[in-house]
Amino acid sequence: MDKIKFATVWLxxxxxxHMSFLDLDEWLIELAQFVEVVYxxxxxxxxxxxxxxxxxxxxxxxxxxxNLELILQVRRQTKIxxxxxxxxxxxxxxxxxxxxxxxxxxxxxxxxxxxxxxPQLPYAPGIVPELLDRVLPVHEVVPVDIYMPGxxxxxxxxxxxxxxxxxxxxxxxxxxxxxxxx
Amino acid sequence: xxxxxLKINGVDIAIEEGATVLQAARQAGVPIxxxxxxxxxxxxxxxRLCLVxxxxxxxxxxxxxxxxxxxxxxQTNTPKLQxxxxxxxxxxxxxxxxxxxxxxxNGNCELQDVAIQVGMDHSRFTYRFPDRAVDISHPxxxxxxxxxxxxxxxxxxxxxxxxxxxxxxxxxxAACYIVSGLNQPWGEVDACTSCGKCVDACPTxxxxxxxxxxxxxxxxxxxxxxxxxxxxxxxxxx
Numbered sequence: 001m002d003k004i005k006f007a008t009v010w011l012x013x014x015x016x017x018h019m020s021f022l023d024l025d026e027w028l029i030e031l032a033q034f035v036e037v038v039y040x041x042x043x044x045x046x047x048x049x050x051x052x053x054x055x056x057x058x059x060x061x062x063x064x065x066x067n068l069e070l071i072l073q074v075r076r077q078t079k080i081x082x083x084x085x086x087x088x089x090x091x092x093x094x095x096x097x098x099x100x101x102x103x104x105x106x107x108x109x110x111x112x113x114x115x116x117x118x119p120q121l122p123y124a125p126g127i128v129p130e131l132l133d134r135v136l137p138v139h140e141v142v143p144v145d146i147y148m149p150g151x152x153x154x155x156x157x158x159x160x161x162x163x164x165x166x167x168x169x170x171x172x173x174x175x176x177x178x179x180x181x182x
Numbered sequence: 183x184x185x186x187x188l189k190i191n192g193v194d195i196a197i198e199e200g201a202t203v204l205q206a207a208r209q210a211g212v213p214i215x216x217x218x219x220x221x222x223x224x225x226x227x228x229x230r231l232c233l234v235x236x237x238x239x240x241x242x243x244x245x246x247x248x249x250x251x252x253x254x255x256x257q258t259n260t261p262k263l264q265x266x267x268x269x270x271x272x273x274x275x276x277x278x279x280x281x282x283x284x285x286x287x288n289g290n291c292e293l294q295d296v297a298i299q300v301g302m303d304h305s306r307f308t309y310r311f312p313d314r315a316v317d318i319s320h321p322x323x324x325x326x327x328x329x330x331x332x333x334x335x336x337x338x339x340x341x342x343x344x345x346x347x348x349x350x351x352x353x354x355x356a357a358c359y360i361v362s363g364l365n366q367p368w369g370e371v372d373a374c375t376s377c378g379k380c381v382d383a384c385p386t387x388x389x390x391x392x393x394x395x396x397x398x399x400x401x402x403x404x405x406x407x408x409x410x411x412x413x414x415x416x417x418x419x420x
Contacts, residue, residue: 148303
């Protein structure tokens with residue numbers, strides 16, 4: 001049997017969902033027998049998101065131009081895209097900057113008003129990605145196939161979501177164990 | 183007192199005249215999700231979660247403020263109602279700023295619970311991210327309007343059980359918010375007795391005790407039940 005091409009990406013989130021993924025502990029060894037990890041900040045060292053990915057866990061919302069570019073590429077090159085955790089599903093804590101109304105007031109607040117020494121706005125075109133005006137949940141940018149809420153989703157929920165996919169089935173995202181936010 | 187007979191989901195039910203469809207359903211053990219309903223205070227039909235279908239009318243009716251009638255046929259869980267309920271919960275989430283992961287009520291929140299109940303795994307409505315205030319001027323309590331769903335339980339519990347009437351609703355539509363006193367900081371409202379009934383009544387983390395952090399909010403809902411029973415049935419022990 002061909003191995004499932006599996007990826008995880010980390011957008012505007014704290015990496016807590018990826019840490020929870022690592023909490024799968026010994027089941028990761030079992031998972032490794034079914035999947036080939038083709039892109040992941042915690043699972044391999046490849047730098048380019050490849051073509052024909054079967055399953056991708058997306059942690060984080062869309063907060064800057066890098067996030068936007070990567071999520072569009074992920075959607076084009078992935079069969080099943082999973083919104084992985086509350087930041088991907090709701091934009092969550094990163095989106096609390098949306099209440100300030102746009103990128104400019106956020107940058108001014110963080111780098112000028114709260115800057116202790118030599119306050120200045122970051123400016124490094126091509127190196128530091130520009131903020132989008134608002135942080136968006138993934139499904140407001142590209143279509144999403146499975147939503148896995150949680151901050152972070154507990155390891156059991158991650159396993160219960162991925163395991164059916166290994167056998168060609170879709171998981172049932174219902175009940176407190178699967179869709180509780182927070 | 184006369185009795186009315188009706189059918190809920192095809193099951194015959196008899197209940198006293200003047201009762202609501204919600205009371206009839208509860209008596210028959212039929213679950214209907216609610217958020218603004220609170221035992222012991224009057225119902226207002228604010229949250230629209232308890233909408234039911236009644237034969238003979240095309241409008242969906244809120245079970246909590248619809249009186250039973252002779253021969254009424256009620257459906258409580260049709261696919262249409264399930265879809266509307268999920269939409270209602272999604273609208274509540276997208277209207278305010280509900281960030282479960284950093285909320286005092288995480289794991290102990292009725293809004294979070296109904297989201298699970300109606301099967302909401304994401305919101306299909308765009309989040310508004312409104313600019314809302316937090317008032318921590320009261321020495322013991324705080325109110326975070328970001329988490330408020332305008333159920334008005336605090337308004338009713340303060341007025342009808344405590345008798346202080348500290349709370350009210352100001353403005354209209356999406357601009358509505360809960361005010362204390364004459365739209366003053368909560369800490370400056372002389373009428374507030376600091377009884378904490380609004381904390382116990384609030385279904386979310388909007389009204390909380392100071393010093394409680396993420397997931398630490400506790401409510402003593404039994405205290406409200408006790409007070410209502412004491413008043414209505416003159417049972418003074420808990």
